[in-house]
Amino acid sequence: xxxxxxxxxxxxxxxxxxxxxxxxxxxxxxxxxxxxxxxxxxxxxxxxxxxxxxxxxxxxxxxxxxxxxxxxxxxxxxxxxxxxxxxxxxxxxxxxxxxxxxxxxxxxxxxxxxxxxxxxxxxxxxxxxxxxxxxxxxxxxxxxxxxxxxxxxxxxxxxxxxxx
Amino acid sequence: xxxxxxxxxxxxxxxxxxxxxxxxxxxxxxxxxxxxxxxxxxxxxxxxxxxxxxxxxxxxxxxxxxxxxxxxxxxxxxxxxxxxxxxxxxxxxxxxxxxxxxxxxxxxxxxxxxxxxxxxxxxxxxxxxxxxxxxxxxxxxxxxxxxxxxxxxxxxxxxxxxxx
Numbered sequence: 001x002x003x004x005x006x007x008x009x010x011x012x013x014x015x016x017x018x019x020x021x022x023x024x025x026x027x028x029x030x031x032x033x034x035x036x037x038x039x040x041x042x043x044x045x046x047x048x049x050x051x052x053x054x055x056x057x058x059x060x061x062x063x064x065x066x067x068x069x070x071x072x073x074x075x076x077x078x079x080x081x082x083x084x085x086x087x088x089x090x091x092x093x094x095x096x097x098x099x100x101x102x103x104x105x106x107x108x109x110x111x112x113x114x115x116x117x118x119x120x121x122x123x124x125x126x127x128x129x130x131x132x133x134x135x136x137x138x139x140x141x142x143x144x145x146x147x148x149x150x151x152x153x154x155x156x157x158x159x160x161x162x163x164x
Numbered sequence: 165x166x167x168x169x170x171x172x173x174x175x176x177x178x179x180x181x182x183x184x185x186x187x188x189x190x191x192x193x194x195x196x197x198x199x200x201x202x203x204x205x206x207x208x209x210x211x212x213x214x215x216x217x218x219x220x221x222x223x224x225x226x227x228x229x230x231x232x233x234x235x236x237x238x239x240x241x242x243x244x245x246x247x248x249x250x251x252x253x254x255x256x257x258x259x260x261x262x263x264x265x266x267x268x269x270x271x272x273x274x275x276x277x278x279x280x281x282x283x284x285x286x287x288x289x290x291x292x293x294x295x296x297x298x299x300x301x302x303x304x305x306x307x308x309x310x311x312x313x314x315x316x317x318x319x320x321x322x323x324x325x326x327x328x
Binding site: 099100 | 205210211212213214215216226227234235236238239241243244247251254256257258259260261262263264265298319
């Protein structure tokens with residue numbers, strides 16, 4: 001069954017991906033994303049106004065030893081990359097929830113990329129048109145160091161019964 | 165011990181809050197935050213470009229039945245409110261990780277506020293100058309409905325030994 005589904009996914013690569021098209025172990029890989037100091041500071045000014053995210057000099061005296069992106073900025077960038085490489089999921093990328101950790105801060109000049117793997121596929125028992133996909137992801141910097149690890153639960157729709 | 169710490173917190177309300185000043189059950193409450201459609205769309209354009217976050221009309225045909233904020237936007241707003249009401253924690257609000265869920269979407273026109281409670285305080289065994297505070301929070305809309313629930317682990321420093 002899994003190899004059939006994988007074949008189907010390749011065959012319909014430009015179409016919507018339904019729950020039925022996904023396989024455990026399937027990987028989504030993003031493009032590289034360049035992070036700069038200006039975007040770190042502007043995100044922080046709006047959502048996480050703390051010295052280590054706002055000001056190079058003030059950040060030197062903190063536990064971060066220099067400017068660092070807000071973890072929520074790293075999470076938002078991760079979402080952007082995920083939408084770009086997995087946005088064809090039926091119904092869109094709809095998160096029910098997530099576990100998230102930031103083992104190291106993202107820094108100005110970092111080049112980030114995302115690798116996300118399908119680790120579980122659970123059709124809903126009560127709603128036959130949908131299911132939950134568990135996606136485990138790492139957002140890595142240019143040294144292969146994880147700046148974010150996340151396990152997310154996504155709502156994905158099943159292929160409509162009328163579709164062959 | 166806990167009532168001593170609570171007294172100390174009140175007495176030094178304008179100063180930095182060390183791990184030693186916190187008590188289990190302590191609550192941080194935020195101001196009200198008004199969410200508008202323009203900010204929902206601009207956050208989405210940058211970080212979560214999907215129809216239900218970007219366009220009123222397209223959003224009607226989705227599972228959200230209308231424009232909804234990205235969960236990461238809700239998370240970022242929550243962080244903003246937390247910095248405002250709990251930003252005096254020693255060293256700043258430094259998240260090691262979090263579990264997050266979005267039971268309902270935040271909508272244009274919603275007024276959000278945050279209630280966060282200290283549920284655990286764990287001094288580090290290996291690093292005597294710090295500990296981990298577990299904060300459980302709810303971000304509520306004007307109807308008291310939770311648009312986000314989060315349990316976050318924060319790194320907080322202890323009062324330096326030289327300070328009385």
